[in-house]
Amino acid sequence: MTTAARSAPSTSTFPLPSKEDGGERSALPPPILTAEGLVKRFGRREVLRGVDLALGRGRVTAVVGPNGSGKTTLVKALLGLVHPDAGRITFDGAEVRPGDVAYRARVGYMPQAARFPENLTAREVLALLRALRPAEAADETLAAALGLAGEMDRPLRQLSGGTRQKVNAAVAFLFRPALVVLDEPTAGLDPVAAGVLKDRIRAEQTRGTAFLLTSHLMGEIEELADDLVFLLDGRVRFAGPPAALRALTGEGRLERALAHLMTAAR
Amino acid sequence: MTVAVPAAPSAAVPVLRYALRDAVRGRWAPLYALFFGAVTDALFRFSGGGEQVLLSLLNVVLLLVPLVSLVFGVAYLYGARAFVELMLAQPIRRRALFAGLYGGLLAPLALVLVLGVGLPFAWHGGAALAGPLARLLGAGVLLTAAFLALAFLVAVRFEDRMKGLGAALVLWLLLAVVYDGVVLMVAYAFAAYPLERPMIALAMLNPISLARVLLLLDLDVAALLGYTGAAFERFFGTAWGTGLTLGALLGWVAAPLALALRRFHRKDF
Numbered sequence: 001m002t003t004a005a006r007s008a009p010s011t012s013t014f015p016l017p018s019k020e021d022g023g024e025r026s027a028l029p030p031p032i033l034t035a036e037g038l039v040k041r042f043g044r045r046e047v048l049r050g051v052d053l054a055l056g057r058g059r060v061t062a063v064v065g066p067n068g069s070g071k072t073t074l075v076k077a078l079l080g081l082v083h084p085d086a087g088r089i090t091f092d093g094a095e096v097r098p099g100d101v102a103y104r105a106r107v108g109y110m111p112q113a114a115r116f117p118e119n120l121t122a123r124e125v126l127a128l129l130r131a132l133r134p135a136e137a138a139d140e141t142l143a144a145a146l147g148l149a150g151e152m153d154r155p156l157r158q159l160s161g162g163t164r165q166k167v168n169a170a171v172a173f174l175f176r177p178a179l180v181v182l183d184e185p186t187a188g189l190d191p192v193a194a195g196v197l198k199d200r201i202r203a204e205q206t207r208g209t210a211f212l213l214t215s216h217l218m219g220e221i222e223e224l225a226d227d228l229v230f231l232l233d234g235r236v237r238f239a240g241p242p243a244a245l246r247a248l249t250g251e252g253r254l255e256r257a258l259a260h261l262m263t264a265a266r
Numbered sequence: 267m268t269v270a271v272p273a274a275p276s277a278a279v280p281v282l283r284y285a286l287r288d289a290v291r292g293r294w295a296p297l298y299a300l301f302f303g304a305v306t307d308a309l310f311r312f313s314g315g316g317e318q319v320l321l322s323l324l325n326v327v328l329l330l331v332p333l334v335s336l337v338f339g340v341a342y343l344y345g346a347r348a349f350v351e352l353m354l355a356q357p358i359r360r361r362a363l364f365a366g367l368y369g370g371l372l373a374p375l376a377l378v379l380v381l382g383v384g385l386p387f388a389w390h391g392g393a394a395l396a397g398p399l400a401r402l403l404g405a406g407v408l409l410t411a412a413f414l415a416l417a418f419l420v421a422v423r424f425e426d427r428m429k430g431l432g433a434a435l436v437l438w439l440l441l442a443v444v445y446d447g448v449v450l451m452v453a454y455a456f457a458a459y460p461l462e463r464p465m466i467a468l469a470m471l472n473p474i475s476l477a478r479v480l481l482l483l484d485l486d487v488a489a490l491l492g493y494t495g496a497a498f499e500r501f502f503g504t505a506w507g508t509g510l511t512l513g514a515l516l517g518w519v520a521a522p523l524a525l526a527l528r529r530f531h532r533k534d535f
Contacts, residue, residue, distance in 0.1 A: 042534070079355045081535040101357050109355035115348035119291035120284060131280035132356050155291070171352070181355075 029057050030093060032179050032210045033078065038087035040073055040234075047073045048084070049234040055179060060201065060211040062221045064258060065231035071214050074231065075181055078212070079109060092178065105133050108180040110172035112187065115164070118157035122148060122167045125156070129174060136175045143170035145196050162188045169197050179210045186220060198224065218255040230261055237261060278362040278369070281353070285370025289342075295378050298334060302382025310390040320398055323383065324481050327406045328474050329442055332413040335375060336434040339417025342371060344427040351535050364418075364530050368523070372414055376407045401484050405477045408515050412473045413438075415522040422529040445472050473518040480511045 031054040040048040047070045055061050063071050076082040078089060080101065089096040091103040116125050122143075130138050143152070146166040151159055156167070165188040172180050180201075186194040201211060201224060215221055221228070221242075228245055230238040238245055238261055242254055249264075251257040289295060305326055309319045343350075346367070353363050380403050387399055417434060424430040449468050453461060469475040 076535065081351055081354050083532065083534060099359070101359055103357075104355060105357040107355065109352065111348065111352055111355075113348045116352075117284065117288035117346065117349055119288045124284060124287070128280055128284045129356060132277050132358050
């Protein structure tokens with residue numbers, strides 16, 4: 001099962017798993033989102049240097065890499081927050097052109113920093129998001145499961161960071177999205193809330209929802225990720241399931257396997 | 267499967283509504299209203315009342331409305347950065363988000379100015395001055411719109427919050443304080459030459475000068491305050507002058523707004 005369908009063109013520094021490593025690929029539905037040759041420059045700094053990516057339906061793809069490897073820029077490019085200089089993105093088989101916003105109706109996003117207009121309540125933020133998707137039914141079960149019921153009518157500035165992060169999670173799952181982007185999702189959550197969120201991720205997975213996850217917690221990645229995309233200096237250095245990475249590097253633990261990959265690539 | 271939800275341009279409306287709600291509940295809005303209320307009330311009590319109150323108020327409005335609009339606009343946009351990112355991940359066009367945020371800030375700023383100044387006029391029985399007052403407040407609202415547009419331009423131009431706030435303050439200092447000094451120096455240095463046309467051009471380049479000219483023409487005291495006002499009145503006659511100044515002031519709203527929107531469109535968040 002290969003999530004990243006293509007290997008980056010300039011990855012000769014390290015052997016990439018070939019497509020044959022995958023296995024039952026032929027039975028897989030087409031990916032919900034693909035990116036081909038994404039390039040992004042900030043001034044002279046090239047942050048993405050031709051990134052290829054495919055997010056499989058019903059799979060959790062974790063983007064990993066050291067700080068400054070381009071993870072955040074990649075995620076933002078997929079969401080349309082950052083304009084790529086080159087490359088192509090498709091969503092559900094259709095090309096996403098610059099200025100296209102409709103595909104985002106089916107994407108949930110949980111940013112790392114949970115900051116909302118501070119004088120609004122969580123209920124009002126959810127209402128605002130609903131107003132932007134008038135045709136879609138909202139699903140607030142996650143808000144309830146996270147125990148937000150009693151906090152919905154308080155101004156967001158009065159809520160703790162962790163509670164605001166719960167609101168953030170509820171926002172990401174509000175419209176039964178086909179793809180959920182989670183940026184360090186459990187960073188500010190208590191263990192109970194993190195557990196609720198992970199249960200929800202698994203439940204949605206069985207419904208075919210795709211997930212794009214960034215995290216610094218190796219345990220979380222081991223637990224959730226079906227596929228890994230290892231990014232270094234703006235290039236994909238490895239794409240495939242964690243087991244393939246372990247086999248490739250001969251390391252039993254994911255953390256060591258990634259470290260191995262990093263030193264080999266330098 | 268195709269995407270069923272069109273990103274309607276009307277998406278600006280809910281953003282505007284919630285930005286407005288957020289701003290109105292904040293602490294600054296009542297403070298700003300209270301400040302204008304207190305100043306207007308004090309002017310009524312300590313000056314002779316009537317036209318004098320309007321003239322003093324004019325100077326307060328010309329100095330403070332730009333400052334508050336700039337600082338508040340810039341500070342709000344930097345504070346809302348994470349929210350803007352969250353909104354841009356929703357099915358909403360950047361233009362709609364931009365319009366919603368701008369309208370959501372302009373409405374409370376304008377409302378607070380109108381109420382803060384208007385209410386003391388009402389309770390001090392300034393009904394005789396309703397016309398000039400309405401035009402003063404109208405010019406104040408236009409200035410608010412112009413400087414809020416400039417604030418948006420500054421905030422999308424500078425990534426760094428401190429740089430943005432600094433740029434906003436420098437801009438205010440230049441337009442509200444330094445500019446008049448420069449105009450005076452030019453007038454003094456070239457006193458031997460006919461200066462009407464250059465003076466008119468100089469006034470066009472500054473929204474605060476434009477608002478001042480507009481109000482002085484209206485109050486028919488152009489000759490009392492400032493060289494530019496006198497030049498304007500002589501050159502245009504009142505109807506012409508008012509129309510042209512109003513147009514130029516509207517240009518000061520539209521131009522920075524268009525530039526800011528263009529940058530907002532291309533910006534990487």
